[in-house]
Amino acid sequence: MSLRVRRLHERALLPSRAYPGDAGLDLHAVDGAVLAPGERVSVGTGLALEIPEGQAGLVLPRSGLAARHGITLVNAPGLIDAGYRGEIRILLLNTDPRETFEVSAGDRIAQLVLVRVEAPLIAELEELAVSERGAGGFGSSGG
Numbered sequence: 001m002s003l004r005v006r007r008l009h010e011r012a013l014l015p016s017r018a019y020p021g022d023a024g025l026d027l028h029a030v031d032g033a034v035l036a037p038g039e040r041v042s043v044g045t046g047l048a049l050e051i052p053e054g055q056a057g058l059v060l061p062r063s064g065l066a067a068r069h070g071i072t073l074v075n076a077p078g079l080i081d082a083g084y085r086g087e088i089r090i091l092l093l094n095t096d097p098r099e100t101f102e103v104s105a106g107d108r109i110a111q112l113v114l115v116r117v118e119a120p121l122i123a124e125l126e127e128l129a130v131s132e133r134g135a136g137g138f139g140s141s142g143g
Helices: 063-069
Strands: 004-007 025-028 033-035 040-050 055-060 071-073 078-080 087-094 101-103 108-116
Touching: 025 040, 033 040, 033 087, 063 071, 078 087, 087 108
Parallel strands: none
Antiparallel strands: 004 040, 025 108, 033 101, 040 087, 055 078, 055 108, 071 087
16 A cells, blocks of 8 residues: 655655654645634645555644644544545644744644545444343543
């Protein structure tokens, strides 16, 4: 399997793994941005992807940015469908209540993980099968 990538900007960096065997491919900012405390911004990667059919891309926060600076993704995980061919943009959010965060071109700002997706047939029923959990939701397991 291969992930086909098109550079939309000459400064765009290809997705890359920090270490062999890493699940996530680092995505890099193509331009800079400044995020004040509590601010969100859409940062371009300068890339378009051709995700293989039967898969989807999940865009996830980078744990180091979250731990050191409070930077996360507004819509974590972001979902990229196989048919999307536009620029991959990352919706960053600065959760730090005091510090401004600056993104520079080339910075690793998110990570991409490809996952298999199923396309189930939808079957509407009057009743669902009984389960031990039933309709128990938030906090129903006692934890």
